[in-house]
Amino acid sequence: MTFKPALVVVDVQEDFCPPNGSLAVQGGRDIVPTVNELLSLPFPVKIATKDFHPQDHISFASNHPPPNNKPFESMITITNPLNLEETQETRLWPDHCVQGTKGSELLPELDIGKFQHIVEKGQDRRVEMYSAFADPFTNPNISRSNLAQILRDASVTDVYIAGLAADYCVKFTALDARKEGFNTWVVGEATKPVDASALEDVYKEYSKVGVTLIGKEDEAIQKVKAYS
Ligand code: VGL
Ligand code: ZN
Numbered sequence: 001m002t003f004k005p006a007l008v009v010v011d012v013q014e015d016f017c018p019p020n021g022s023l024a025v026q027g028g029r030d031i032v033p034t035v036n037e038l039l040s041l042p043f044p045v046k047i048a049t050k051d052f053h054p055q056d057h058i059s060f061a062s063n064h065p066p067p068n069n070k071p072f073e074s075m076i077t078i079t080n081p082l083n084l085e086e087t088q089e090t091r092l093w094p095d096h097c098v099q100g101t102k103g104s105e106l107l108p109e110l111d112i113g114k115f116q117h118i119v120e121k122g123q124d125r126r127v128e129m130y131s132a133f134a135d136p137f138t139n140p141n142i143s144r145s146n147l148a149q150i151l152r153d154a155s156v157t158d159v160y161i162a163g164l165a166a167d168y169c170v171k172f173t174a175l176d177a178r179k180e181g182f183n184t185w186v187v188g189e190a191t192k193p194v195d196a197s198a199l200e201d202v203y204k205e206y207s208k209v210g211v212t213l214i215g216k217e218d219e220a221i222q223k224v225k226a227y228s
Pocket of ligand 2: 053
């Protein structure tokens with residue numbers, strides 16, 4: 001029985017955190033000590049992801065005409081640019097994580113030197129991409145990162161996920177990790193949500209598809225501590 005764990009730290013970026021983030025998640029910065037603890041464990045693979053949008057990204061409310069362009073509120077329909085039959089309802093956001101801006105940077109208090117890979121996502125202006133693996137379209141898929149390839153090349157069996165936000169990018173990264181065939185663990189106290197009332201449903205979905213929510217002292221973490 002092989003076990004090779006990877007830690008994936010999702011989108012721990014300035015724009016998702018107080019005090020200056022445009023899409024600040026309450027308490028977003030407070031997860032850093034826990035994330036750094038995880039980074040100190042002997043995970044053989046450690047990856048950070050970054051939301052990394054062009055200024056004209058489709059998820060920015062500022063790129064849509066009124067009245068349906070209220071950040072955090074308005075929903076739009078995105079059509080698969082390669083298949084007009086496939087659509088997605090998605091939320092609009094304030095401008096965030098624009099390539100080259102301060103807001104797109106990883107928090108400096110993160111132990112950034114421990115990451116072997118930084119995976120950027122959300123660069124295609126035409127699609128929303130919460131998952132660090134791929135955009136949500138399937139028929140066909142429009143944009144894929146190199147995350148699955150990195151994990152496969154390293155023969156990873158188990159993916160441990162921390163970061164922001166629990167109800168968006170962490171959620172969809174975890175669901176895709178499971179779909180890609182990895183044993184998938186989300187470290188609850190190393191995440192924070194945009195909307196805390198959404199978490200119950202997120203956790204239900206996890207149990208339905210076989211993603212496991214864990215605490216930082218749970219058996220699945222003890223197994224990483226014993227990894228060599
Ligand atoms: C995210 C909203 C928009 C996230 C990214 O990282 O959870 N949320 N873009
Ligand atoms: Zn985004």
